[in-house]
């Protein structure tokens with residue numbers, strides 16, 4: 001038994017201060033993830049990107065996580081090497097990948113800089129710019145997903161038994177601030193006197209700055225570990241065993257939440273990547289205004305996610321909230337496909353759905369899975385989710401190219417949106433199954449946070 005000494009995590013100022021730090025790392029991650037979305041038409045103009053090329057660029061982020069099982073492996077590495085070493089390694093990958101992406105679009109590179117000749121020497125149907133940018137985003141994705149797993153574990157470490165769901169909500173709110181900034185700043189930065197690629201360089205430097213912030217967090221983490229070790233409170237992860245993964249897969253609640261994660265996020269993130277271009281084409285808006293409408297989604301979630309996190313902590317009902325969120329998602333995509341309802345309104349409503357599900361999903365995993373396995377569990381969920389984040393941006397681009405004649409003035413997005421609505425219906429089904437299963441397995445997903 002520990003002797004109940006006060007540690008850093010018992011000090012609310014330090015606990016929430018450290019959340020701001022890891023939130024900065026996440027905001028940079030999300031900023032870079034979304035920074036090129038409002039630039040789709042610019043990439044077509046400058047480098048001749050088709051919709052399929054753009055979809056490929058978005059989706060290559062997920063390849064290391066799907067094929068190298070990076071998020072699972074990252075979770076395993078995390079359980080083995082710990083938060084500091086794993087976090088440092090993967091945030092560094094993020095920064096390196098972001099800088100390579102910016103280099104691939106830069107004048108230095110396009111004027112025959114390092115690697116240009118090599119990238120021109122194979123697969124001539126893909127431009128050397130696209131190939132270098134794909135390499136950069138691949139490396140960024142390799143680091144980014146595992147970093148999110150590391151940060152989720154950091155939050156469980158500091159907030160378990162305290163304001164866990166609220167902390168997850170605030171964390172997601174901070175992450176989405178990054179997306180909000182990306183959709184608004186990128187269209188401004190392309191007009192910079194230093195050239196349109198300023199938008200990409202800025203994104204890359206933001207990620208590099210987040211590496212420095214993570215290094216500062218590492219000092220706090222070390223101090224907390226020393227205190228917890230003295231108190232005998234340090235939660236040590238057991239070595240990873242394949243049988244643990246088998247146990248997770250055989251747990252119906254865990255699998256329903258994972259499948260909801262796959263289908264729900266596949267209907268949101270790939271849509272968000274194309275959304276600015278969708279508004280531009282459907283409503284004939286400028287790059288700035290369509291980027292601004294896209295940013296209504298993250299802006300809604302910045303406020304609603306912490307709020308719903310608080311509701312889940314205090315009143316529970318996490319499984320029910322996942323059902324409501326999935327239902328709203330289906331309705332919004334259907335409206336986008338078949339109506340001309342004001343896109344600002346629909347994006348804010350989608351923001352409610354995009355708050356309800358994440359705010360209840362991520363803390364629910366901490367109820368279903370033992371803390372010692374939480375790294376592997378989040379890693380597994382992210383790897384499955386990344387199958388969707390890999391396939392659906394490509395499919396969205398292919399559907400767009402196939403359902404629109406070449407060189408058409410404005411792209412018709414109806415079939416792409418029907419695809420996203422269908423994914424939402426699947427998500428709704430898994431959310432209903434999760435709630436039903438919870439009555440049998442008794443993880444208490446409908447109960448407040450501190451009752452379990």
Ligand SMILES: N[C@@H](Cc1c[nH]cn1)C(=O)NCC(=O)O
Pocket residue numbers: 029030033144145148172175265269358382385
């Ligand atoms: N795996 C991430 C995907 C992502 C999107 N932008 C950057 N990373 C994820 O799903 N995170 C959880 C969330 O609710 O944002």
